[in-house]
Amino acid sequence: MSRPPKPALPLRNGVAASAVFCPPGPWPTLTAFLAERLPRVADWAERLARGDVVGDDGAPVADAPYRAQRRVYYWRHLDDEPAVPFEARIVFQDEHLLVADKPHFLPVTPSGLYARQTLMARLRHATGLVDLIPIHRLDRETAGLVVFGVRPQDRDAYHRLFRDRAVDKVYEAIAPAGPGPWPRTVRHRLAEPDGDDFMQMQVVPGEPNAETCIDLVELLANGLARYELRPRTGQRHQLRVQMNALGLPIVGDRIYPVLQPHENPPRFDAPLQLIAREIAFTDPVTGALRYFSRDTATIALHDAAPRPVSPR
Numbered sequence: 001m002s003r004p005p006k007p008a009l010p011l012r013n014g015v016a017a018s019a020v021f022c023p024p025g026p027w028p029t030l031t032a033f034l035a036e037r038l039p040r041v042a043d044w045a046e047r048l049a050r051g052d053v054v055g056d057d058g059a060p061v062a063d064a065p066y067r068a069q070r071r072v073y074y075w076r077h078l079d080d081e082p083a084v085p086f087e088a089r090i091v092f093q094d095e096h097l098l099v100a101d102k103p104h105f106l107p108v109t110p111s112g113l114y115a116r117q118t119l120m121a122r123l124r125h126a127t128g129l130v131d132l133i134p135i136h137r138l139d140r141e142t143a144g145l146v147v148f149g150v151r152p153q154d155r156d157a158y159h160r161l162f163r164d165r166a167v168d169k170v171y172e173a174i175a176p177a178g179p180g181p182w183p184r185t186v187r188h189r190l191a192e193p194d195g196d197d198f199m200q201m202q203v204v205p206g207e208p209n210a211e212t213c214i215d216l217v218e219l220l221a222n223g224l225a226r227y228e229l230r231p232r233t234g235q236r237h238q239l240r241v242q243m244n245a246l247g248l249p250i251v252g253d254r255i256y257p258v259l260q261p262h263e264n265p266p267r268f269d270a271p272l273q274l275i276a277r278e279i280a281f282t283d284p285v286t287g288a289l290r291y292f293s294r295d296t297a298t299i300a301l302h303d304a305a306p307r308p309v310s311p312r
Helices: 030-037 044-050 119-127 152-163 238-245
Strands: 017-022 070-075 089-093 097-102 143-149 168-176 184-191 202-204 210-219 224-231 274-282 289-293 297-300
Touching (some): 017 030, 030 044, 089 119, 097 119, 119 143, 143 152, 184 238, 210 238
Antiparallel strands (some): 168 274, 184 202, 184 210, 289 297
């Protein structure tokens, strides 16, 4: 027997309702179940009393003897969530896609310390688009373009586009000036580490699974340079790891070469000098060529010749 569809619950500060299924069990009350299932939320009794927990019909659920085989919904809220003092900018929007220029330090989606202070929550709140979903990700520390799907029925097509690497992307980075030769293509095998340093991807022997074309664009003061990076694969932290492997760690990187301790509250005065500048692909839904930069967005006709991502 299939479950009923999720109700169309409203956003709260851009945050969508989260579902919790109630299985058979020994809990005397709904509060006792929620406290055990989600112990990081310390105020279940208060949420229930305020009407902030609802059922499939969208009506508030009061604390009562536990009843299994149902779903309840709540809105994620963190009292100590850090406020990110920078704003995103919508670069482009139509019925299929929304493209935003994300600032440094703002997560794309909820995780860890962040629920409302995320790009997705802010955009949902600003636009009222409840189904807005990112079709790729950027690290919290990285600024630049993030593409969102507007309609649920389009998600698989857009996710497949990025999964199949049918996308051209250009990044900018500031790092120590290197001897070259430039441009150069670097290839490494990257792997998830074991042990305590789970944040740091490792360069290991074996068949390369990460490839990036890197060019030195401009020499700067203090021994630094501006680089253009064109990744051809999409491993986690790929650009940061590969620049570090060349002995050219990106300025402001708190993970490579040395993992820095977590700061609480976080600081916002030394951003990672890495920006997602341009992105281009053939739209799998409309057939149009999509080209976005931090400054402009264009859509070519579906029969136009493919436009490469522009040089600097």
